[in-house]
Amino acid sequence: MANKVIYAVYDDPEVLKGAARKLVTAGYTVRDVFSPFPVHGLDPIIGIKRTRLGIAAFMFGITGTSLALLGMYYMMIYDWPMNIGGKPNDFFYQNIPAFIPVTFEFTILCACHGMAITYLIRNKTLPGMPARNPDPRSTDDKFIIELRTEDNHGRSAEDITGLLRGTPVFEINERQC
Amino acid sequence: MQHEAAIREPLILGHKTYHDITHDIVSPIENKAPRAWYVLLAIAALIAGYGVFCIMYLLSKGIGTWGLNKTVDWAWDITNFVWWVGIGHAGTLISAVLLLFRQKWRMAVNRSAEAMTIFAVIMAATFPLIHMGRLWLGYWVFPLPNQFGSLWVNFNSPLLWDVFAISTYFSVSLVFWYIGLIPDFATIRDRLTKPSWKKAYSILSFGWTGNAKAWTRFEEVSLVLAGCATPLVFSVHSVVSMDFATSIIPGWHTTIFPPYFVSGAVFSGFAMVLTLLLVMRKVMKLESYITIKHVEYMNIVIIVTGSIVGVAYITELFISWYGGVEYESYAFINRATGPYWWSYWAMMTCNVVSPQVFWFKKLRTNLVFTFFMSIVVNIGMWFERFVIIVTSLHRDYLPSSWSMFHPTWVDAGIFIGTIGIFFTLFLLFARYFPVLALNELKSILKSSGESYKNEQTHHPHH
Numbered sequence: 173m174a175n176k177v178i179y180a181v182y183d184d185p186e187v188l189k190g191a192a193r194k195l196v197t198a199g200y201t202v203r204d205v206f207s208p209f210p211v212h213g214l215d216p217i218i219g220i221k222r223t224r225l226g227i228a229a230f231m232f233g234i235t236g237t238s239l240a241l242l243g244m245y246y247m248m249i250y251d252w253p254m255n256i257g258g259k260p261n262d263f264f265y266q267n268i269p270a271f272i273p274v275t276f277e278f279t280i281l282c283a284c285h286g287m288a289i290t291y292l293i294r295n296k297t298l299p300g301m302p303a304r305n306p307d308p309r310s311t312d313d314k315f316i317i318e319l320r321t322e323d324n325h326g327r328s329a330e331d332i333t334g335l336l337r338g339t340p341v342f343e344i345n346e347r348q349c
Numbered sequence: 350m351q352h353e354a355a356i357r358e359p360l361i362l363g364h365k366t367y368h369d370i371t372h373d374i375v376s377p378i379e380n381k382a383p384r385a386w387y388v389l390l391a392i393a394a395l396i397a398g399y400g401v402f403c404i405m406y407l408l409s410k411g412i413g414t415w416g417l418n419k420t421v422d423w424a425w426d427i428t429n430f431v432w433w434v435g436i437g438h439a440g441t442l443i444s445a446v447l448l449l450f451r452q453k454w455r456m457a458v459n460r461s462a463e464a465m466t467i468f469a470v471i472m473a474a475t476f477p478l479i480h481m482g483r484l485w486l487g488y489w490v491f492p493l494p495n496q497f498g499s500l501w502v503n504f505n506s507p508l509l510w511d512v513f514a515i516s517t518y519f520s521v522s523l524v525f526w527y528i529g530l531i532p533d534f535a536t537i538r539d540r541l542t543k544p545s546w547k548k549a550y551s552i553l554s555f556g557w558t559g560n561a562k563a564w565t566r567f568e569e570v571s572l573v574l575a576g577c578a579t580p581l582v583f584s585v586h587s588v589v590s591m592d593f594a595t596s597i598i599p600g601w602h603t604t605i606f607p608p609y610f611v612s613g614a615v616f617s618g619f620a621m622v623l624t625l626l627l628v629m630r631k632v633m634k635l636e637s638y639i640t641i642k643h644v645e646y647m648n649i650v651i652i653v654t655g656s657i658v659g660v661a662y663i664t665e666l667f668i669s670w671y672g673g674v675e676y677e678s679y680a681f682i683n684r685a686t687g688p689y690w691w692s693y694w695a696m697m698t699c700n701v702v703s704p705q706v707f708w709f710k711k712l713r714t715n716l717v718f719t720f721f722m723s724i725v726v727n728i729g730m731w732f733e734r735f736v737i738i739v740t741s742l743h744r745d746y747l748p749s750s751w752s753m754f755h756p757t758w759v760d761a762g763i764f765i766g767t768i769g770i771f772f773t774l775f776l777l778f779a780r781y782f783p784v785l786a787l788n789e790l791k792s793i794l795k796s797s798g799e800s801y802k803n804e805q806t807h808h809p810h811h
Contacts, residue, residue, distance in 0.1 A: 183367075185795075208367060208536065209788040210564035220561055225569045229577075247492055247501035256505050273510040273588055280577050281517040288524045291570045292555065295563045297531060301556025308539035311532070311559055313367030313791075 176329040177203075179306050179345040180317040180336045185211040188315040191339035192217045198335060201323040206310040225294070229287035236282025240275045307345075314342065320349065352796060359799035360454055362637040367791050374533075374783050375540050377633055382780055385632060393772035400766010403759050404479055412482050414759040420752035421742045425760045426480045427592075428734040429767065432617065433473035434515070434589055435610075435730060438582055439618025440466025441522060444529075445578035448571065453797055454646050456789040457638045460533075461629065462622050463526040464782070468774040469621070470519045472767040477511075479763070507591040514588040518581060525574045531557050532567070533783040586611045593737065600680035600741030603668070609661035613730060616654035616700070619647050620726035627720045629779060638785055641714050648713035651726065655704030658733075662701060680741055688753060689740045692732050699729020 182188040189211060192202055202218040205211070214220075245264050248254075248271075253261040261267055292298055310316050319332050333344055365373075407414055417424055440462040447455035478487050490512045492502045502509050534554035541547045557563070587607035594606040623644065630639040669681040684693045703725050707713040744751045778784070795801045 205561040206559050207561070207564065208371075208559060209532075209792040210568050211561070214561055215565055218561060220565060223562075223566045223569045225566055226573055229573045243492065244504050248504050252501055254503075256503060259505060261505075267505070270505040273507075273584065273591075274504055274513045276584060277510070277513040277517045277581075280521065280581050281513075284521045284524060284574055284577050287570060287573060288528060291528070291566055295557075295566055297555035297557050297563070299552055299555055303535065303538065303551065303554070303556050303558060305535075305539070305558045305560075311536040311539045311557075312371045 175320060175322045175349050177321075177347050177349045178319045178329060178332050178336070179347070180319070180339075181307065181309070181342045181345070182315045182317070182340070183313065183342045185209075185214075185315055187340050188317065189214055189217065191336070191341065192317060194339060195317070195319070195335065200319065200327070200332065200335070203318040203320050203323055206305050206307070206316040206318070208311050208313060208315075211315065225287060225291055228290050229283045232286025232290075233279050233283030235286070236279040237275055239282070240278035241271065244271045244274065353802070355802060357797075358640075358642045359802050360457065360638075360640065360642065360797040361790065361794055362640055362799045364800040365637065365794060365798055367794065370787060370790050370794065371536055371540065373635070373637070374785050374787055375537050378537060378781060378783070379541060383632070386776065386780060390773065390776045393769050393776055396765060396769025397773045398769075400763055400769050403762030403766055404475075407479060407759055407763065408484055412480065414757060416754055416756045416760055418752055418754070420745070420750050421739055421754040423738050423742060424754045425735075425756055425764060426476045428731065428738050429764050430473050430476035430480075431589055431610075431734045431738075432731050433469045433476070433767065433771075435586065435614035435617045435734075436621045436727075437466040437469035437473065437518075437522075437618065438586060438611070438614035439622050440464070440469075441518075441525075441578050441582040442615050442618065443622070444525065445575040445582065448575040449579060453793050454643050456786050456793060457635075457640075457643055458622065458626060458647070459789070460526075460529065460782075460786045461626060461778070461784050462618075463522065463529075464775065464778045465618075465621060465625060466522050467519070467526060468771050468778075469618075470515065470522065471774075472771050474515055474519065475767060507588060507595050510588045511592055514585045518585045521574070521578055521581060525571075525578060528567070528570055528574070529786060529789075530782065531555050532559060533787045535559065536787050537783060583611055586614045598741050598745060599674070599676040600684070600737065602677075603665060605661055605664060605668075609658065609665075612654045612657040612661070613700075613733060616651060616658055616704075617727060617730035619650050619654070620723040620730070623647055623651075623719055623723040624727065625775060627716055627723070629784065633779065633784065635785065638790065641716070644716060644719055645710075645714050648707045648719060648722075651722075652704050652707040652713075655700060655726070659701035662697065676746060679744075683744055684736060684740045687740065687744070689736065689743070692736050693740065696729055696732040696736050699725050700733060703729070 180191065182191060185207065188205070188207070192205065192214065195202055196217055196219075205214060205218060215222075244267075248261050248267060249264050255261070259267075259270075305311065305316075306318065307314065307316055317336075321327070321329055321332070324332065329346060333346065336344055361370075415424070415426065417426075440459075443455050443462045444459040447459075478484055481487060490502065490509070492504075502512075531554055534550050535557035538547060538550040538554045541550060587610065590606035590610035593601040594603060596602060626639055627644070630636055666681055669677045672678075684690075703722065707722070712718050739754050743753060
């Protein structure tokens, strides 16, 4: 039997959430949900784990802090120490207060850009990538649940559509995949 | 779903559906631009062109074509730099600080305010670069390995901190803005039918899909970027103020500068946001989204930050007397009664006295009056920077080197030119970019939209 993909289209985020909960309670696996804006509270229902992007940002941030301090130590203290305005650059600790602003800025720079690049790569959103949303209305006013028969063993497409018809669904589309 | 107290005024007026929001924001991009847009763009581009000509003239002849002299060696250039950076701050404040405070009204204004930030910071960065005189050596501000005997940049100098602060601020603002734009570009991509346009927005939208995991990541990125941008925006103008405060010039050497500069920046930035949005909401018919309530909120920010600035002026004045340093006292007496008295009193009137009228609800909800006031505040804040820079420099410790600053046509041309470039960029933004954050507005429609709120009031157990 060919695998089928079913798109259930809803027109309200709350209704969609109700339908997703009903599907999951009945033991179905939801492949994905497409929506024009974030639907709060949906992730735990369809089993999406918390993103670790925040941790990545922190790692990029401390990398920035270390690089900034190391670079300033090398340039100002080790490579070419100078007496500037009566403030000699003999020791790192003496110069630390003047290094705080650049350390801070460089931390933010690395954290933000590192996180943004990670985000774009993880989402597969890069210049020239093709759009993969199943229906152009999903970026306008429709909320779409994607289910696949391959994820729901022992259940036919008819089982799934039958259950979906019991929810206030806007329309159901079925495709071969 | 999140419910909102019925007593709060709705943020989206009328009976809008999700599709209406898409339609209202995307149709100006699809349709032909109105004639007024072409007229405004032509005027702005003409002024911008004159500005570029003046910059080219300056670069070919040298900064002797400015009115600077040995005593007043920072004048309009740095005034304009600080003014433009300050204007930029409102965009970040709206999009980042108000995001952290979960202020929903930001959603109708953040996109254009951030655009304003980016364009204003570009204008700001122009001034220190052209002030170097040799623009082609501009990269010397970065700590690059070189052949000049390992001569590194001086990390003890606030001027170098500024290089890091401004470049970080610009690039982070740009990324923050663009990440918010990606889903909205996808909306435009999926709506447009003309193949060439569809292709263009398809490239801009980076292939955004809008699946559940992508939105989770989107929200996380927005939150963390807002969390980073908030201390960043405060640091940027603090560092700008340290360009002055770490020197020993009377009138500059004060510890009050960082907070005072930051609130002044927010003050002028909100004024510029109002100048732009009051016109934009009318021309693009966005009255349902940028409501009187939004304008009132912004006017409240203006009165708060304006009052902080007023307190700072008076504190500065008091300390110059109380501190008992005669050079410091003279600097302030000279500001108020010396040859530049008119700029001091223009600053005081525009920034301290005039925003106080916003205590009257009638005035802060009056759009024409608000527009007028936004211009007044912009002028006042320009004078603030002029007063701080020029009047402090023109008479310092050595009376024999006292001098005056007289701007030349090149000074004026470059300043007016940057206003032209700024408006050219903003007009292009308003034509081709989604001017409101579509995805954010849709997410608050059911909780803050007028018709939905009314339904909730009638059926509290909905």
